Amino acid sequence: MTVAVEQFKNVTGDSTVQWLAVGMAEAVSTEMNRFAPYRMIERLQIEKLMKQRELKQAAGEATSMEDAQMGKMLGAKGIVTGSYQAVAGNLRIDGRLIEVETGNIMTTASATGTMAELARIQRIIALTLSGRSDALELAELGGDARPHAQARGRHGDDGTVG
Numbered sequence: 509m510t511v512a513v514e515q516f517k518n519v520t521g522d523s524t525v526q527w528l529a530v531g532m533a534e535a536v537s538t539e540m541n542r543f544a545p546y547r548m549i550e551r552l553q554i555e556k557l558m559k560q561r562e563l564k565q566a567a568g569e570a571t572s573m574e575d576a577q578m579g580k581m582l583g584a585k586g587i588v589t590g591s592y593q594a595v596a597g598n599l600r601i602d603g604r605l606i607e608v609e610t611g612n613i614m615t616t617a618s619a620t621g622t623m624a625e626l627a628r629i630q631r632i633i634a635l636t637l638s639g640r641s642d643a644l645e646l647a648e649l650g651g652d653a654r655p656h657a658q659a660r661g662r663h664g665d666d667g668t669v670g
Contacts, residue, residue, distance in 0.1 A: 512549040512584040513537040516601070517591040525594040532601065532630055536588060539634030546638070549582050580608050588637060597623050603633045615639065 516532040518525060541548045590603035599622065605615045617636035619629045 509546055509585045510549060510583060511540065511546045511586040511588060511605070512582050513540070513588040514590075516589075516603075518594075519591045520593050520595060522594060525592075528592055528594065528626075532590065532592060532633075533588075535627070535630040536590070536603065536634045536637070539631050540588070540638050546586075549584055584608055586614065590633070594623065599623055599626065599629060601629055601633050603637050605637045 513533045513536050515529040516536075518529055537548045540546050585608055587606050587608055588603055589606060590601060592602070593600045598620070600618070600620045603617045604613050606612070607614050615637050617633045619632040619636075621629045
């Protein structure tokens with residue numbers, strides 16, 4: 509399946525953690541590519557379409573280019589969107605894998621921890637969205653700040669989504 513990963517949205521609005529928007533998209537894309545049978549679309553292609561959408565919105569032009577429509581324009585079958593909250597050194601990341609054809613949410617993931625655990629939390633999101641919850645080792649989930657991860661969706665026995 510071909511998948512595009514959008515920048516994650518900073519819902520706290522704290523400009524000191526805005527760098528996470530691109531960083532999370534990159535990390536989730538890399539991890540999903542490593543652990544699932546996905547073909548990932550390069551972030552620069554996604555950014556071009558996002559800039560076009562922003563320019564149209566700024567010019568007051570009506571645009572109906574939603575996530576699923578943007579995915580179609582990229583030739584993707586699925587698109588990952590997400591958000592994050594970073595407050596007082598703590599972090600929560602939420603992600604969704606959306607089926608481009610229907611706009612339906614295929615799978616969701618949520619993980620929490622500290623900023624020091626960022627790489628591990630991103631990996632949890634990617635593996636969960638990939639349907640690879642089985643690959644999450646107990647050692648990765650240990651420690652005081654136990655992440656919360658959940659998956660909901662249609663997954664085959666081989667870990668593929670569809």
